[in-house]
Amino acid sequence: MDHTAIRRVRELTATPEFNLVVFALLLNFPWEVLQAPLFEGMAAAPHSAVISACLQATLGDAVITLLAHASIMAVTRRRRWVCVPSWREAAGFVAAGIAITAVVEWLATRGQWVQTWTYSSAMPLIPGFEIGLSPLLQWLIVPPIALWFVRRQSARHRSVDGLH
Template identity: 35%
Template sequence: MPTCDDADSGQKKTSLAYLSLLVPPNLAWEAGQLPLYTVWLTGTHGDQAYAALHCTVGDAMIALSSLGLAILALRRGDWPSHGFPAVLLATTAIGVAYTLFSEWLNVEWRGAWTYAVAMPRLPLTGSGVTPMLQWLVLPPIRLFAAQRMARQTTDFGASS
């Protein structure tokens, strides 16, 4: 019978796997969408590298916060062994909602960054399409992979 320690271990393994699997593609995504921001045209290479790294660190914080909030909101202390689909959907929804807010706040209100003309924008909020796609695509794929990875290491450890 699984214990609380087993559940905590599964959560930690899956959360760490999620973070380690999510950071590299987020860095690639951030670098790939740089031409859709004015920093691509007006910034130095250093400014561009800083923007990609800064946003990737932010992505990691959003990812872990979204996952944590989803687990808390759904009261899934037994996650990832139970309730995985609900946690996945809630994590994705929270990440998308935060990104919509953050893009609106930083582009429209604070002017912290600006979109290039090439950035496709959402009609209601004016937020960029590619940041939304990033949070609709990468977290679900990486959560599935993290769950699989954590299960394999748990299964491997159990058979040793």
């Protein structure tokens, strides 16, 4: 790699979005694997099919993460809010993710034009909405951990760069 390419890679990996997506991918995949039995047919599906479905869901989680990040960025007009989030920014991020996830879950399970997956009888449902509890809990647990990791990562970058 030449010096320009190395610099571009360093610049990319220092962006808050890159770090947020990396941590979202790493944290959401195990959650997706653990909740797989809560979806119809996953308990009996071949291992490769479960892994494939969980990878697809994890990529969807990363997209939702970026959309939730963008929603807070639009409000705060600060791209790097995620590096040192206030409690309001973190709460807004989680709330945006829950809202997006709820819509995706409804469309995927109940929507007239998209039925993508079905819950197994083991999935606890939110009464009145009939959407799965596990995907919503995922947004209460995983993204705050991802924010914590991004904050630590950005602090490390500042220390290494002599900015802290």
